[in-house]
Amino acid sequence: MFSDNPALYGLTVIVIGVGGCLGYFFLSNLFIDKVLFPASGPNAGRNINRANMIRPWLFLFPALFALVVYLAYPVFETLRLSLTDRDQGGAFVGFANYNQMMAEPKFWEAVRNNMLWLIVVPAVSTAFGLLVAQLTDRIKWGNLAKSLIFMPMAISFVGASVIFKLIYDTRPEDQNQIGILNAVWLKFDGGIGSVLLLQVLPSMLLLGFVVIVASVAWSFVRAIVAKGEDHSGWLLPLRLLVAVGALWLIWVSLSSLAGIWIGGLPYGEAQTWLTVPLWNNFFLMVVLIWIQTGFAMVILSAALRGIPEETIEAAIIDGANPFQIFFKIKVPQIMGTIVVVWTTITLTVLKVFDIVFAMTNGQWETQVLANYMYDKLFRANDWGVGSASAIVIMLLVTPILVWNVYNARKEMK
Amino acid sequence: MASIAGKKSGLVWAVHISVALLVLLWLFPTIGLFVSSFRTADQISSSGWWAALFPAEQNEVYRAADPDDNRVADGDMFVVEGNIFEGSPRDIRSWGVSSRDVSAYQPGDTAEMKDGESVTLQADGSYVWRGNDKQLSGRGQRIFITATVPPEFTLDNYTTILFSGSGQDNMAKAFFNTLTVTIPATIIPIVVAAFAAYALAWMEFPGRAILIAAVVGMLVVPLQLALIPLLRLHLGIGIGKGYLGVWLAHTAFGMPLAVYLLRNYMVGLPRDIIENAKVDGATDFQIFTRIILPLSFPALASFAIFQFLWTWNDLLVAKVFLIDATGSTTVMTNQIVELLGTRGGNWEILATAAFVSIAVPLGVFFAMQRYLVRGLLAGSVK
Known part of the structure; x- marks a missing residue:
């Protein structure tokens, strides 16, 4: 009508x-x-x-x-659908869909990439957000700066994908590069400056990351080894899980470290950035980090303003330098907010679909769970496996759900 | 702290500079798209957008006027005079008459060629081409110039995308489709959620605490789970794929956040006002419409912005519940993704299409940022 x-x-x-x-x-x-x-x-x-x-x-x-x-x-x-098969008229098939999914390399690729996203995006966004919030806290044009960094929040994932595709664009050898990343890349010629910036600096960053991961993992594992600690209950599997995850992260970092030094970097050649396995995941993550940093900044900035002045004044009188004030006085007081920001971004990451869909559609080893699920549901028309992968996303969300509900109940009492 | 700022001005400078760098870094991608949307296809593919902001050196070829029509006798020689720039002057750096040496001469020089033929080119583009009968015949002499070209921008891309483009290049329909999805999907959940939030905030009934907890839980349920069951439901009850389905879906998916935000805000309203109204004989319905709704305006605005941005920018829900095989109800995000597939290299189309789609949310963002920030804080810090 x-x-x-x-x-x-x-x-x-x-x-x-x-x-x-x-x-x-x-x-x-x-x-x-x-x-x-x-x-x-x-x-x-x-x-x-x-x-x-x-x-x-x-x-x-x-x-x-x-x-x-x-x-x-x-x-x-969805739970019911994941246990049935559409082709058999919706008959109950137990865990057949899950088994089929687990047998697919594409699924494990999606899980691996999702783990990388879950570690990198919330961490980097929160860190940048905190950095900007602290830096803009006391300067006159801070509000303007915050507003501009917050702006990508209003841009759709699809719009952001177009914006970053232009940055990663590649032209044939004989033409001018119109993607800024390739234009900058071609400025590096393998001289001492290139080695410092592209090999020594990333190596140091990676090594720093490895040290942080190792120390976090050790603090979890120590309790298992140490005597007199609580060995029982659900903590043991959690600690083991963290240890395994940390080992995997360290392995990934060290192998990419080796990649930087052994293969030698292809200087002077324009790169198709989105097709370089493993690294292309990070180029996609940059898009989400660009969007989410503003969110983290707004909330952390409000939290920083909420810190009682007396604690900072006391620290100054005691002779603390600005870095000590930030890390020893301010950060501990807003730890609760940092956790909230972290989990909120984690939720966004788990559901990230548009960016991968628009930029690579999961090709070149960039698949993530949400896009894998879309693929199964609407391209392969396999509702069983699609639902099973949706349940996997739900399972990953569940701890946050429980934690949120627990906190809300606590607050209301 | 002022005391620190006074003592360590070096640090203050470092702060200013690093904030400026971060802001530039964050703006840079968007500016790239913005600038590209005002360039022609040739400009985009021949140089990076950052080059468009500065005057560029460019080689161009012109031809002197057709000698058979324009030459005039000058003694035993002939002369053709004219100006190589017809209406669009350039700042000539150097010029030449042979493709092997395009910058042999300065403006004002005279190029001597074989057998007394000569060309003189002035800085303003006017030339004098002198030669005998045979030399000044056929086609006009080629003149190569190296010129600095000022930045040039065009609105043609926007004309194409908004009005004249055909097929996928025209976003006008998708723009209105997006509006059609967005506006009802923003307004309806507000009304529904406001009543529920009032009940959860100010009415006493058993099970209230559990309901609030359930809403908090549903805040994080990934909507991926809802796709297949709901599509089946919609197809089963005859809604099918279309606007009605997408409005219902957006209304429901926005509901947990709406109820949560509004309830948190309403709980904080002063109890006295509500109890006085009750004593004066106001019904719950009157209290809600006359007192609560007007007082809750900031929270309503916060949610409205969230929901607007979310529905405008959404791709997944529209793809599943709205866009059918004919594609006549496509929204802008979907059309851009399709353009990425089919016109991946046509940046003038892509950049303009993307900018048309992000312009509206950006406008809303800058106009109502205050409420957006307030909503974020209410939704996360609590």
């Missing part, structure tokens, strides 16, 4: 939707007050109480309906 004219259709829906909601709330309210439980007559008192028991549910009903049908039901339905 209205489908020919979407604008008119949209307007009608706004009027019907908003008017319908208001009408629903008003009329249902009127109905229980006047018709069902009138506040008059012999049962007036009882009726008022009954009306007040029902009223909250009237107010809640549309929202609850939406939440249950669009968010709660799908979780269970």
Whole structure:
């Protein structure tokens, strides 16, 4: 009917939707007050109480309906679908879909890449956000600077993908490079400056990373080895998991370190950045880091402002230098907020789909879980495996979900 | 601290410089796209966008006017006079008459060629070409110049994308489709969520705490899980793929955040106002519409911006619930992804299309940043 004219259709829906909601709330309210439980007559008192028991549910009903049908039901339905096979008419097949998924190298590639994303993006975004928040805290044009760094928040993942594709663009040898990354890359000729900037500096960064990971892992593992600590319970698997993850990270770092020095870098040749395995993941991550840093900055900046002045003044009187004030006084006080920012970005990373879809579509070993799932659902039409991979994403989210609910309950008490 | 700033001005300078560098680094990608959208296809593929901001040296070839029509006798010789720039003057650095040496002469010099033929070129582009009957015939003499060209920008790309382009190059329809998706999907959840938030904040009933916890839990449920079951549901009850489906989906997916934000805000409103109203005989419905809604404006605005940005920028929900095989309801994000596939090298189209799609959210962002920040803080720090 209205489908020919979407604008008119949209307007009608706004009027019907908003008017319908208001009408629903008003009329249902009127109905229980006047018709069902009138506040008059012999049962007036009882009726008022009954009306007040029902009223909250009237107010809640549309929202609850939406939440249950669009968010709660799908979780269970997806779980069910992941255990059935569409081609066999929806027959129950147990864990066959999961087994099939586990046998696919593409799935493990997606898991590996998601792990990299989960480690790198929240860490770098939070670190940059904290850095900017601290630097802009006391300068006059800080608000302007923050506003500009916050700006990518408004840009869609797809728009950001186009922006960064231009940066990573590659032209044939005989033409001018129009991607800034290649234009800069061609300035390096393998001389001493190139070695310092592209081999020594990254190596030091990687080694620093390895040291940090190793120390974190050691603090987890030490408890297993040490005597007198609590060995029992769910902590042991967690500690082992962290240890294995850390070993893997160290291995990845050291092998890329070797790659930098052994292979020699292809100076003077324009690179197609998005097709270089492993490294291309980082080029994709840059896009999300660019967007999320502003988010981290806004929240951490507010947290920094909330720190009581006295603690900082006391530190200054005691002779602390600005770095000590930052790391020893400020950061510990906003640790709670840092954790919140970290987990929020982690959630965004788990669901990241648009960036990979628009830039590489999972080719050249850049697959991530959300895009893998989309591939299975809508290209291969394999609902079983697609649902199974969605459940994997849900499982990864669950710890954060539990933690959030736990905190919310604690806060309300 | 002022005391630190006073003592260590070096550090203050370092802070200013590093903030400036970070801001530049963050702006640089967007500026690249912005500048590229104002360049022609030739300009984009011949030089990086950063070169477009400065005057560039460029080699160009011109031809003197056709001698058969324009030559005039001068003694026993003939002369053709004219100006090589017809309306678009250049700043000539050097010039030449042979492709082997295009910068042999300075402006004002005279190039002597074989058998008395000569060309004189002035800085303003006017030339005098002198020679005998045979030399001044056929086609006009070629003149090579090296000139500095000022930055040149064009609005043609925007005309193509918004009006004249055909097929995928025209974003006008996708723009209106995006608007059609976005506006109802922003307004309707606000109304629905506001009532629910009021009930969760100010009405006493059993199970309230559990409901709030459930909303917090649903905040993080990945919408990936909802795709297949809901698409099946929509197809099953006859909604199919279309605007209605995408509005419902966006309304529901935005609901947890809406209820959470609004409830947190409403709980903080002063209890006295509400209790006084109740004593005066106001019903819950009246309290809500007359008192709570107007007071909650900042929280409503915060959520509205979130929801607007999210629905405008969304790709996944539109792909699953809206865009059918005909593609007549495509949204801008989807069209850009398709352009990336088919016109991957046509940066003038891509950059302009992307900029058209990000211009509206950027406008909203800068106009209402205050509310966005407030919403972020309410949603995360609590």
